[in-house]
Amino acid sequence: MTSNLEINVGLMGLGVVGGGVAEALLGRANVISKKVGHPIRLKKVLVRDRHKPRTPSVPSDLITTNPEEILEDPEIQLVVEVIGGTQPAARYLHDALSAGKHVVTANKEVMAKHGPQLLALAQQKQVNLLFEASVGGGIPIVTCLMNELLANDLHSIRSIINGTTNYILTRMAHQHTDFQLALKEAQDHGYAEADPTNDIEGHDAAYKLAILASLAFHARVGPEDIYRQGISRLQAQDFRYAQELGYAIKSLAIATLEDGSIQARVYPALVPLDHMLAKVDGVYNAVEVDGSLCGKVLFHGMGAGRGPTSSAVVGDLIEIARKLGAATHPVPMAQPDHNFQIQSIDDLESRYYLRLNVTDRAGVLAQIARILGDGNISIASVLQKDSNPAEQTAEIVITTHPSREASVQEALRLVADLEVVREVKNLLRIEE
Amino acid sequence: MTSNLEINVGLMGLGVVGGGVAEALLGRANVISKKVGHPIRLKKVLVRDRHKPRTPSVPSDLITTNPEEILEDPEIQLVVEVIGGTQPAARYLHDALSAGKHVVTANKEVMAKHGPQLLALAQQKQVNLLFEASVGGGIPIVTCLMNELLANDLHSIRSIINGTTNYILTRMAHQHTDFQLALKEAQDHGYAEADPTNDIEGHDAAYKLAILASLAFHARVGPEDIYRQGISRLQAQDFRYAQELGYAIKSLAIATLEDGSIQARVYPALVPLDHMLAKVDGVYNAVEVDGSLCGKVLFHGMGAGRGPTSSAVVGDLIEIARKLGAATHPVPMAQPDHNFQIQSIDDLESRYYLRLNVTDRAGVLAQIARILGDGNISIASVLQKDSNPAEQTAEIVITTHPSREASVQEALRLVADLEVVREVKNLLRIEE
Numbered sequence: 085m086t087s088n089l090e091i092n093v094g095l096m097g098l099g100v101v102g103g104g105v106a107e108a109l110l111g112r113a114n115v116i117s118k119k120v121g122h123p124i125r126l127k128k129v130l131v132r133d134r135h136k137p138r139t140p141s142v143p144s145d146l147i148t149t150n151p152e153e154i155l156e157d158p159e160i161q162l163v164v165e166v167i168g169g170t171q172p173a174a175r176y177l178h179d180a181l182s183a184g185k186h187v188v189t190a191n192k193e194v195m196a197k198h199g200p201q202l203l204a205l206a207q208q209k210q211v212n213l214l215f216e217a218s219v220g221g222g223i224p225i226v227t228c229l230m231n232e233l234l235a236n237d238l239h240s241i242r243s244i245i246n247g248t249t250n251y252i253l254t255r256m257a258h259q260h261t262d263f264q265l266a267l268k269e270a271q272d273h274g275y276a277e278a279d280p281t282n283d284i285e286g287h288d289a290a291y292k293l294a295i296l297a298s299l300a301f302h303a304r305v306g307p308e309d310i311y312r313q314g315i316s317r318l319q320a321q322d323f324r325y326a327q328e329l330g331y332a333i334k335s336l337a338i339a340t341l342e343d344g345s346i347q348a349r350v351y352p353a354l355v356p357l358d359h360m361l362a363k364v365d366g367v368y369n370a371v372e373v374d375g376s377l378c379g380k381v382l383f384h385g386m387g388a389g390r391g392p393t394s395s396a397v398v399g400d401l402i403e404i405a406r407k408l409g410a411a412t413h414p415v416p417m418a419q420p421d422h423n424f425q426i427q428s429i430d431d432l433e434s435r436y437y438l439r440l441n442v443t444d445r446a447g448v449l450a451q452i453a454r455i456l457g458d459g460n461i462s463i464a465s466v467l468q469k470d471s472n473p474a475e476q477t478a479e480i481v482i483t484t485h486p487s488r489e490a491s492v493q494e495a496l497r498l499v500a501d502l503e504v505v506r507e508v509k510n511l512l513r514i515e516e
Numbered sequence: 517m518t519s520n521l522e523i524n525v526g527l528m529g530l531g532v533v534g535g536g537v538a539e540a541l542l543g544r545a546n547v548i549s550k551k552v553g554h555p556i557r558l559k560k561v562l563v564r565d566r567h568k569p570r571t572p573s574v575p576s577d578l579i580t581t582n583p584e585e586i587l588e589d590p591e592i593q594l595v596v597e598v599i600g601g602t603q604p605a606a607r608y609l610h611d612a613l614s615a616g617k618h619v620v621t622a623n624k625e626v627m628a629k630h631g632p633q634l635l636a637l638a639q640q641k642q643v644n645l646l647f648e649a650s651v652g653g654g655i656p657i658v659t660c661l662m663n664e665l666l667a668n669d670l671h672s673i674r675s676i677i678n679g680t681t682n683y684i685l686t687r688m689a690h691q692h693t694d695f696q697l698a699l700k701e702a703q704d705h706g707y708a709e710a711d712p713t714n715d716i717e718g719h720d721a722a723y724k725l726a727i728l729a730s731l732a733f734h735a736r737v738g739p740e741d742i743y744r745q746g747i748s749r750l751q752a753q754d755f756r757y758a759q760e761l762g763y764a765i766k767s768l769a770i771a772t773l774e775d776g777s778i779q780a781r782v783y784p785a786l787v788p789l790d791h792m793l794a795k796v797d798g799v800y801n802a803v804e805v806d807g808s809l810c811g812k813v814l815f816h817g818m819g820a821g822r823g824p825t826s827s828a829v830v831g832d833l834i835e836i837a838r839k840l841g842a843a844t845h846p847v848p849m850a851q852p853d854h855n856f857q858i859q860s861i862d863d864l865e866s867r868y869y870l871r872l873n874v875t876d877r878a879g880v881l882a883q884i885a886r887i888l889g890d891g892n893i894s895i896a897s898v899l900q901k902d903s904n905p906a907e908q909t910a911e912i913v914i915t916t917h918p919s920r921e922a923s924v925q926e927a928l929r930l931v932a933d934l935e936v937v938r939e940v941k942n943l944l945r946i947e948e
Contacts, residue, residue: 222810224664232656235830311861325913347859354946377827378654385813395809398667427779429743481757514786
């Protein structure tokens with residue numbers, strides 16, 4: 085391992101995502117460098133307006149408004165592009181790769197339209213071009229398609245990859261809101277733009293599906309190959325009728341490969357209520373991949389926003405930085421490097437479910453409640469069930485507010501000793 | 517790229533998973549070699565009983581009962597271990613790594629108990645030790661924890677990683693079966709072993725959780741650090757009461773890191789019915805990771821079986837084989853290499869949902885049905901809704917059996933031209 089290697093990063097764009105990446109590289113440089121095995125340094129940050137106030141504050145000597153200060157700096161081995169849009173981003177990516185720099189981008193539009201050419205250029209220059217953040221935010225679907233799932237022939241991708249439309253459809257379904265109102269709410273929350281065309285007409289999802297389908301099928305699928313139907317014609321009734329028929333309505337991005345032919349489309353569709361995709365709500369995304377060996381694998385997570393997108397960008401960056409350091413060696417492997425204390429179950433803080441078989445007579449619950457109260461265990465609910473007059477027994481089900489395991493176990497021993505308690509049937513924890 | 521490089525694989529074990537791996541390496545050698553960039557050859561296969569009949573039939577000259585024929589063969593660069601159990605598997609892994617061979621294993625027990633030592637040995641020998649198949653079958657959670665999610669500090673893992681117990685609990689919940697009967701069913705289906713202790717008492721899940729927690733927290737978490745509670749005390753009533761309280765019961769494997777202290781446990785717990793984990797049914801597995809940047813990311817897929825486990829093993833094998841070929845170059849990147857036809861949406865075969873605003877009078881449905889029938893579009897259901905006597909209108913919702921898009925669009929044009937049809941409100945596809 086080349087121990088004096090330092091990896092210099094040029095960051096292009098300091099918006100929502102760029103700010104998150106800068107924060108990670110500046111604020112957590114030590115943690116990240118440790119994971120990589122070499123120091124990582126943020127050397128330059130390209131912005132449009134030098135004087136715009138920003139959080140986090142990036143030292144002003146890192147800031148530049150001239151892209152060539154990154155693209156032409158031989159010390160910068162790795163360029164992160166989070167500007168978005170087609171131009172000038174595509175030009176920057178092209179120039180960075182041409183200059184032999186590794187590139188990480190979050191740019192779905194550029195990758196959907198120019199991905200094959202840029203990847204060919206990267207291969208020719210023997211550098212990496214990674215773009216995990218271009219689809220699905222914090223969901224690592226791009227890398228999984230490129231690597232982990234590679235043993236499979238993939239048959240299909242079915243996905244919810246536009247958070248804006250999914251938020252709108254979720255509101256329409258749950259609050260019986262009409263489309264215009266749900267759109268306005270999405271705009272008020274910053275989930276939809278003033279001109280929402282790109283999202284609600286399916287362009288954004290088509291870019292992302294083009295990327296996923298190209299990777300999944302090792303083929304060229306462009307946004308122009310994808311049929312699109314927007315969500316603006318949906319009305320409250322559609323959700324009502326769909327529900328009655330046993331379906332949710334979701335805007336799906338689907339690509340299938342069958343008999344050597346690819347079918348790719350983005351449209352609102354009816355999805356059976358018990359399907360996992362029907363349960364993807366709000367700004368969450370999900371991608372379901374169907375492979376010859378793995379069967380159906382579903383990935384679910386936040387599809388956009390500063391944190392999730394930064395997770396993907398910085399993940400790619402670490403991946404490349406590790407390879408740069410590894411040279412002919414394999415990448416460093418996960419090794420224990422923390423001596424965390426391992427807690428006893430006694431220290432668990434949880435809610436509890438307790439089922440008791442008791443003698444069916446007055447005052448039983450009071451005795452049990454007193455013991456729990458003495459142990460500082462607060463009762464959340466009580467059900468009295470299944471009275472059995474012949475045996476004079478009943479069942480009591482108690483749920484608690486958060487309590488300490490050791491206290492609950494101690495109280496349970498006392499409860500079990502009560503003459504009126506025939507048997508402690510079960511103690512379960514409630515995971516919320 | 518060293519074009520004359522050939523990668524020789526030694527496979528140890530030819531059971532359910534080993535058979536799947538052999539089938540992939542023998543039957544799909546060309547496809548896999550293409551993905552790797554170099555020929556991959558299955559050179560030797562270790563079995564216990566040479567004469568046991570097997571599917572697929574592995575050429576008899578590849579079969580050996582002597583492990584040293586793999587461990588001591590200098591031509592074999594990569595050993596795949598799918599024997600299972602602690603010994604002799606642990607010894608084989610140790611010897612393979614000591615001999616400078618890369619290793620892929622599906623062995624959760626060995627990785628949980630001896631992972632840190634084996635990983636240290638691999639690092640010392642500058643070889644890879646990958647173990648994606650040890651947890652979650654076809655779900656790529658191990659690699660994602662080691663790589664893609666590395667930008668995050670992880671707070672928690674909550675998972676369903678034992679398919680046997682999840683199958684039993686799903687049966688108990690949905691069929692109100694009692695534990696013994698559900699266990700017997702699981703055994704009849706081959707999901708549970710004759711002695712089911714390892715699964716139902718949580719040992720299997722504890723091995724897997726030890727692996728996940730060690731990776732997630734960069735710490736040493738052993739199976740002995742994990743609290744276990746089995747599922748055998750659960751009764752039909754518990755599911756009934758839980759449901760009434762708004763919960764499912766799932767056997768969860770959980771590890772959390774808080775204030776420098778790890779809490780790890782496997783137990784049946786109550787999970788809110790609207791949580792994704794409550795919806796993981798049958799032999800499926802799911803892992804939810806909560807990270808500082810990515811938020812909650814959930815992975816869902818088949819946790820065991822020949823296909824899913826082979827997907828993970830062969831995925832690891834491709835990963836290593838690519839690196840072996842790549843030397844100082846970056847790994848080959850996904851490039852289009854297929855010229856699949858891209859289908860028009862006209863060729864889509866789907867079920868459809870059609871909503872029409874019509875004049876509310878007799879014979880309307882007959883006219884519409886005739887047009888659909890003429891187009892070979894078979895009706896699955898009809899709802900007549902929202903009669904409006906003032907305007908003399910009603911809504912008709914029709915769902916179809918699978919039909920061709922072009923036929924549906926053509927029929928819809930004819931339907932829209934009917935005098936009795938005021939407006940075609942929506943046409944949606946049904947995705948099942």
